[in-house]
Amino acid sequence: MKLTQTHIEELYKFTRKHFVEHYDVQTELVDHLANDIEQIWIENPSLSFEEARDKSFKKFGIFGFMEVVEAKQKQLGKKYRVILWRFMKEWFSIPKIILTLSILFFFYFLMSLNIEKSYLSSFMLILAIIDIVLASIISKKAKQRFKEKKRKYLLEDMIFRVGAFSSIIVFSNLFNLSSFLRSSNSVYFKTFVAALITLAIIYSYISLIVIPQKADELLEETYPEYKIS
Numbered sequence: 292m293k294l295t296q297t298h299i300e301e302l303y304k305f306t307r308k309h310f311v312e313h314y315d316v317q318t319e320l321v322d323h324l325a326n327d328i329e330q331i332w333i334e335n336p337s338l339s340f341e342e343a344r345d346k347s348f349k350k351f352g353i354f355g356f357m358e359v360v361e362a363k364q365k366q367l368g369k370k371y372r373v374i375l376w377r378f379m380k381e382w383f384s385i386p387k388i389i390l391t392l393s394i395l396f397f398f399y400f401l402m403s404l405n406i407e408k409s410y411l412s413s414f415m416l417i418l419a420i421i422d423i424v425l426a427s428i429i430s431k432k433a434k435q436r437f438k439e440k441k442r443k444y445l446l447e448d449m450i451f452r453v454g455a456f457s458s459i460i461v462f463s464n465l466f467n468l469s470s471f472l473r474s475s476n477s478v479y480f481k482t483f484v485a486a487l488i489t490l491a492i493i494y495s496y497i498s499l500i501v502i503p504q505k506a507d508e509l510l511e512e513t514y515p516e517y518k519i520s
Contacts, residue, residue, distance in 0.1 A: 310356070378502060398484070
């Protein structure tokens, strides 16, 4: 006995019911369940579709699909980091390397000025607020994007949500660095802090602007069916 298209649609509903929200993960699970159900029917053809489905589902253990979801998150998390690294490497090329050095020298010069530490902290706070605003805009666009689409992919979710969240974390830690901006006159220390600030700005720009703008292209590279859908 073979599964019908109606059965396949029911399996998609079944995975959503068990808290699998991303289409690519659903598809992987549906393929596994479909093959297993057909094998169960070979061994016991008297079982109904629901009985065979539930028997197959029990093989996933007490946590159901969660282990599969977590494994997929790790896999695509690694892919997202590869994508991020790719754009970071592209950034460090002429003429962008000139802009990068300009940012670095600006912050080094700022730390060398004889100005109040509170002003430096305020400046860092402004940068952190700008980052949070950009992250909020990206998150809002993501909600609208996912609302309009029938299918949401895990990598797509990472591009819009993980990028925004990680950027906020980076700049929150960066703001904490402001307490050290005047703590040393060492050239090496100032260069180190200026480099950290510069890298944080580049990271936020790439994760909040560059990668989301390339989302459809990146998704087409990862999911052959994405362009068709």
